[in-house]
Amino acid sequence: MAKRVNIIGGGIAGCALAYMIKREGGEPVIYEAAPRMYEDEPEHDCSTYNPRYSAQWDENAKYFSMGYFEALRLFEEFGGKGFNWDQCGTLQLMANEKKARRYSKTVASWNENGWSEEDICLVSAKEASDIAGLEVEKECMFLKRSGVVSPLRICSKLIKSVEVKLNQKVEDAAALEGDATVLACGAKVTLFEEAAHLPISSVRGQVTFIRETEVSSKVRTTINYGGHISPSLNGVQYIGATFQPWLKHTKVLPEDDDQNIHNLCERFPALAGEYDVVAGKAGMRSAARDHFPVIGRLSDKVYISAAHGSFGFTSSLASAIILAKKIVKNEDVISEDVIKKMSPGRFGKA
Numbered sequence: 001m002a003k004r005v006n007i008i009g010g011g012i013a014g015c016a017l018a019y020m021i022k023r024e025g026g027e028p029v030i031y032e033a034a035p036r037m038y039e040d041e042p043e044h045d046c047s048t049y050n051p052r053y054s055a056q057w058d059e060n061a062k063y064f065s066m067g068y069f070e071a072l073r074l075f076e077e078f079g080g081k082g083f084n085w086d087q088c089g090t091l092q093l094m095a096n097e098k099k100a101r102r103y104s105k106t107v108a109s110w111n112e113n114g115w116s117e118e119d120i121c122l123v124s125a126k127e128a129s130d131i132a133g134l135e136v137e138k139e140c141m142f143l144k145r146s147g148v149v150s151p152l153r154i155c156s157k158l159i160k161s162v163e164v165k166l167n168q169k170v171e172d173a174a175a176l177e178g179d180a181t182v183l184a185c186g187a188k189v190t191l192f193e194e195a196a197h198l199p200i201s202s203v204r205g206q207v208t209f210i211r212e213t214e215v216s217s218k219v220r221t222t223i224n225y226g227g228h229i230s231p232s233l234n235g236v237q238y239i240g241a242t243f244q245p246w247l248k249h250t251k252v253l254p255e256d257d258d259q260n261i262h263n264l265c266e267r268f269p270a271l272a273g274e275y276d277v278v279a280g281k282a283g284m285r286s287a288a289r290d291h292f293p294v295i296g297r298l299s300d301k302v303y304i305s306a307a308h309g310s311f312g313f314t315s316s317l318a319s320a321i322i323l324a325k326k327i328v329k330n331e332d333v334i335s336e337d338v339i340k341k342m343s344p345g346r347f348g349k350a
């Protein structure tokens with residue numbers, strides 16, 4: 001009989017997990033506290049998708065590579081361009097000597113471990129400028145197939161034939177009937193007894209959607225420079241993001257939009273000018289003390305997929321593949337070092 005897996009939380013982590021559980025032959029059920037989870041036609045929903053980089057071919061690199069290549073595969077499966085994702089490429093600015101050394105090492109070690117030069121390479125400032133459509137003063141790391149995506153639209157595709165219970169705020173994970181229950185409820189995971197001991201905390205951030213100007217509309221790739229800017233999608237560009245551990249709310253602040261615009265113009269003087277803010281969106285990134293995601297078993301039937309930090313899209317996909325295979329088939333899809341590095345067990349038990 002198919003294994004019934006309860007998933008608490010209908011964000012990208014929960015939706016990705018539901019999709020993978022189904023793919024493995026299990027029966028996922030999502031419990032979501034909110035009255036709505038995703039939208040087919042969301043206004044202003046945009047995220048960058050890229051791996052979290054590390055200089056060596058280590059646990060981080062293996063984990064995020066799995067999520068990144070799964071993202072590329074899924075976008076093809078779901079119909080590719082045209083539903084709000086743009087494989088426009090990502091330039092990662094080598095803004096200082098430290099970053100230049102680090103990214104050079106990243107490219108060398110990832111090229112030796114399955115990433116082709118098409119997937120990741122270094123480009124000169126001149127090449128970066130030609131790629132970006134904007135003068136870029138420094139050398140960059142370039143990921144040709146990275147870009148931007150609408151997580152809400154992807155979620156709607158991921159859970160097409162999944163049972164979803166809306167307005168269902170779960171308080172006791174162990175009380176749900178089924179073969180396994182996964183806490184995939186972002187910053188709220190530590191409210192559950194099984195996860196209360198985990199050092200997971202949240203950092204507020206805000207992104208800004210600006211109306212393109214004649215100059216900014218020339219940007220052709222996503223550029224990460226500490227902040228980031230996307231190419232124009234229907235006349236709107238996505239920039240961000242603020243990082244405010246001291247703020248505990250997700251109210252949109254006009255001064256944060258100003259800050260995002262200021263940071264952009266400071267980095268790229270060619271983009272300096274007045275911008276109309278179309279929308280701002282604020283949220284919480286939850287992260288563990290060591291900045292690695294927390295994925296694995298917490299107790300007999302309770303698992304966790306949380307602390308996906310600033311790389312929620314690729315991290316959610318990688319964690320979903322790992323957990324679905326483990327829960328439904330009791331198999332490991334990635335090497336033991338990665339599983340240990342991400343395991344909640346690394347923080348001991350309360």
Ligand SMILES: Cc1cc2nc3c(=O)[nH]c(=O)nc-3n(C[C@H](O)[C@H](O)[C@H](O)COP(=O)(O)OP(=O)(O)OC[C@H]3O[C@@H](n4cnc5c(N)ncnc54)[C@H](O)[C@@H]3O)c2cc1C
Binds near residue numbers: 032050186240310316
């Ligand atoms: C400003 C900002 C910019 C970002 N930019 C990017 C980016 O460009 N690229 C990227 O990859 N990531 C980005 N991130 C990170 C990304 O948004 C997160 O990592 C990701 O959303 C985490 O997804 P999640 O499903 O784990 O959690 P969430 O999105 O928080 O979803 C958790 C869900 O669980 C539900 N829930 C909570 N408690 C309960 C309960 N008791 N019962 C039932 N349901 C419950 C909530 O209602 C919610 O729907 C950004 C984050 C911020 C704040």
